[in-house]
Amino acid sequence: MLPSARVRELAISAGFDLVGFARAEPIDPRVLGDWLEQGFHADLDWMAEHVAQRLDVATLFPGARTVIALACNYWHTDDPGPIARYARGRDYHATLRDRLRALRRGLREAFPGVTDYGSVDANPVMEKVWAARAGLGYVGKHACFITPEFGSWVVLAVMILDADVDELASGPTEERCGRCDLCVTSCPTGAIVADRVVDARACLSYQTIENEAVVPEPLRAAMPNLIFGCDICQDVCPLNATPVRAQVRFLPREVAKATVLELAAMTKAQYDAWAPGTPLVRAGYDGLRRNAAYALGAMKSVAAREVLERLTADPDVRVRDAATWALAQLTAKTE
Numbered sequence: 288m289l290p291s292a293r294v295r296e297l298a299i300s301a302g303f304d305l306v307g308f309a310r311a312e313p314i315d316p317r318v319l320g321d322w323l324e325q326g327f328h329a330d331l332d333w334m335a336e337h338v339a340q341r342l343d344v345a346t347l348f349p350g351a352r353t354v355i356a357l358a359c360n361y362w363h364t365d366d367p368g369p370i371a372r373y374a375r376g377r378d379y380h381a382t383l384r385d386r387l388r389a390l391r392r393g394l395r396e397a398f399p400g401v402t403d404y405g406s407v408d409a410n411p412v413m414e415k416v417w418a419a420r421a422g423l424g425y426v427g428k429h430a431c432f433i434t435p436e437f438g439s440w441v442v443l444a445v446m447i448l449d450a451d452v453d454e455l456a457s458g459p460t461e462e463r464c465g466r467c468d469l470c471v472t473s474c475p476t477g478a479i480v481a482d483r484v485v486d487a488r489a490c491l492s493y494q495t496i497e498n499e500a501v502v503p504e505p506l507r508a509a510m511p512n513l514i515f516g517c518d519i520c521q522d523v524c525p526l527n528a529t530p531v532r533a534q535v536r537f538l539p540r541e542v543a544k545a546t547v548l549e550l551a552a553m554t555k556a557q558y559d560a561w562a563p564g565t566p567l568v569r570a571g572y573d574g575l576r577r578n579a580a581y582a583l584g585a586m587k588s589v590a591a592r593e594v595l596e597r598l599t600a601d602p603d604v605r606v607r608d609a610a611t612w613a614l615a616q617l618t619a620k621t622e
């Protein structure tokens with residue numbers, strides 16, 4: 288039986304802002320099962336893999352007894368900008384993995400013999416479920432995890448232990464959405480299809496980050512000033528009204544100052560200076576320029592005509608297609 292106060296101290300000194308504990312019990316299979324059955328995961332096939340592990344951490348890590356849920360605040364600025372806030376600085380996966388390693392070192396020193404399994408994002412672990420069970424906050428109607436301290440401007444990680452701790456949370460914090468539905472009504476594509484349920488196929492976060500093909504035509508017009516990720520449902524949330532500035536590790540980098548037009552016109556050398564080490568590499572050079580071209584079309588940016596014309600001859604077919612569509616939007620305006 289580990290003293291939770293000591294484990295909490297170790298997690299805080301490893302750099303995490305919030306720490307909570309839950310018993311490693313299975314998750315109700317219906318929540319994930321219904322979501323997958325309805326195809327809400329789009330082509331994220333890895334979401335349909337390792338379902339047994341997602342629903343039961345003991346399948347993923349035999350001997351699992353306790354899940355430590357961990358959160359880091361990443362908010363730095365109110366500037367809406369074309370890049371989602373979480374992606375403006377050093378890749379959070381790297382930062383949180385560093386912190387998990389520091390926590391692991393601390394745990395091994397303090398409690399020899401205890402083993403662990405760490406997860407940030409890509410592992411088959413339902414991180415929001417664990418954050419809720421461990422009492423860090425609750426899942427809002429927009430399906431993002433909301434904490435009393437930092438609103439939803441947090442990224443999550445978990446550390447699973449094969450040992451018990453002496454104090455567990457009693458479940459999520461009090462639900463505070465009430466009758467508000469601002470996130471639902473503000474989502475430009477209607478992607479929040481039910482309370483806490485997002486259809487990734489309609490979500491601009493999925494479309495700009497994960498979709499490697501072309502963005503379906505009806506969604507493109509909803510992309511002004513948005514080229515990587517989407518913060519709209521979080522920006523409108525009243526529970527995010529008093530954000531707290533994050534640690535320096537999450538400071539925005541140079542690329543966060545670039546405009547949509549600059550990103551559309553960016554050279555490979557500029558990309559190589561801006562993107563490595565940030566989450567932007569997931570979309571890649573061509574993906575970012577594809578998105579920027581859609582955004583310029585959605586903005587009907589006449590000033591972008593020259594750049595868009597150049598992109599219609601780009602070696603990448605998706606960039607060419609996006610630029611052609613964008614130019615057609617400018618014509619639509621003047622007719």
Ligand code: B12
Nearest residue numbers: 322371408414415430431432442443483485492493516517
């Ligand atoms: C797949 C995924 C996506 C997909 C699908 C989004 C989604 N809502 O599932 C896409 C690409 C669209 C996406 C977008 C974003 N993501 Co994402 N994503 C994930 C990932 C890898 C898995 C999430 C998952 O399991 N989804 C499947 C559904 C079924 O699970 P769930 O949402 O947890 O399930 C809850 C709801 O379904 C709800 N629910 C629904 N019906 C019902 C019914 C009942 C009865 C009950 C009780 C509950 C319930 O309760 C469930 C449990 O909480 C996690 C990392 C991880 N490993 O957990 C990051 C993660 C959720 N994403 C994250 C972020 C930051 C984002 C974006 C904000 C990025 C951006 N700015 O563009 C957006 C937000 C979009 C949104 N409104 O949700 C963070 C969330 C941080 C936070 N504060 O919530 C995570 C945790 C990554 C991390 N390690 O920090 N994401």
Ligand code: SF4
Nearest residue numbers: 474490491517519520
């Ligand atoms: S991230 Fe954007 S597109 Fe996705 S649900 Fe929120 S507002 Fe809608």
Ligand code: SF4
Nearest residue numbers: 427428464467470524
């Ligand atoms: S905008 Fe309103 S309904 Fe949506 S998560 Fe925030 S408080 Fe809840």
